[in-house]
Amino acid sequence: MASLEITSNVVKIDSEIENVFSFYSDFNKIGNFVSAARQLGIINQLPEEMSEFTKQVKDVRWTTNECVITLEKLGDMNIKIVEKEHPKLIKFSTSGQLPIEITIWIQLLQNGPYDTRMRLTFHSDMNMMLKMMLKGKIEKGINQLAEAMAKIPYSLLSSMPAVENPDLFV
Numbered sequence: 001m002a003s004l005e006i007t008s009n010v011v012k013i014d015s016e017i018e019n020v021f022s023f024y025s026d027f028n029k030i031g032n033f034v035s036a037a038r039q040l041g042i043i044n045q046l047p048e049e050m051s052e053f054t055k056q057v058k059d060v061r062w063t064t065n066e067c068v069i070t071l072e073k074l075g076d077m078n079i080k081i082v083e084k085e086h087p088k089l090i091k092f093s094t095s096g097q098l099p100i101e102i103t104i105w106i107q108l109l110q111n112g113p114y115d116t117r118m119r120l121t122f123h124s125d126m127n128m129m130l131k132m133m134l135k136g137k138i139e140k141g142i143n144q145l146a147e148a149m150a151k152i153p154y155s156l157l158s159s160m161p162a163v164e165n166p167d168l169f170v
Contacts, residue, residue: 003125004131006138008120009143010117010119011117011150014115016154018087019155020108020118027063027066028062056071057070065081067079067080074098078095079092080093082103083105088107089105102123104121104122106118107119119146120149122142
């Protein structure tokens, strides 16, 4: 097995670190945001690679610390929050029917008022052939994800109540 670790570029978020940390440390808040984005059609404006992934999603269920995404061809992908270091680190790990396990962590740094810096780190152990095939795509994807996350209005979302499992596919 070969270890693959990719770190995104550092991105600037125009929000307080507490709002960003609070959002990503609770799947209820993330799920509600995704549900609202889907209902408003914002999901349809994602980059092509990300919209291809969302087309594969058949069901999503979550609690505060765990999310289960059912994918068309892969089955269930479980994502758990496995570590939190308030307010600077949230670590997620996958399990389930995926061929590899993935760990992604969000690192946050308050750089000033309404200036939070964030970077994402992707880690997985996989065979060398898979690593060579996926490395470039994962590098591109992790940077696109970081840039998309930087555009979310966390300050506005901080007042949004968290509701467990609204229907994402209304």
